[in-house]
Amino acid sequence: MQQLTLFRLTLPIFLDAxxxxxxxxxxxxxxxxxxxxxxAxxxxxxxxxxxxxxxxxxxAMGSGILIAQMLGAGHRDRASHIANxxxxxxxxxxxxxxxxxFSRRLSCSSCSIFRQRRTSSAFITHKL
Structure with a gap:
């Protein structure tokens, strides 16, 4: 079995972020x-x-930890149940x-930043 360094294990997480x-x-x-x-x-x-x-x-991360613990303890049936x-x-x-x-129909027109006049670009520039 190949030993993986911490860097090689965490590289995908860092790339994703x-x-x-x-x-x-x-x-x-x-x-x-x-x-x-x-x-905006x-x-x-x-x-x-x-x-x-x-x-x-x-x-998904929490589930992965639990699955790894169950597989390490030799409980393949529990690991399968946790995965499902x-x-x-x-x-x-x-x-x-x-x-x-979709039920709330989140749109930027309902956000408080756009309730101000659209012509006041100074407000938007300085508030952000």
């Missing part, structure tokens, strides 16, 4: 030439989606989050 940050920055940079409202809208929606992704990722439960629970939580997102 890095690319999430880069994606948000690229979206902001591309829309900065269009309008300040578009930048993308920023708000990116935060909402990042929150949903982090919720599901934390569930994790998939069902993540699917249920994901479905609830999608339902909440």
């Amino acid at each position: 890095f690319f999430h940050i880069v994606l948000g920055n690229v979206d902001t940079l591309m829309l900065s030439h269009y309008s300040e409202q578009a930048v 809208a993308v920023g708000i929606s990116s935060q909402v989606f990042a929150m949903f992704i982090f919720i599901l990722e934390f569930m 439960s994790s998939v069902y629970l993540n699917s249920l939580i994901g479905s609830v989050l999608i339902f909440v997102l």
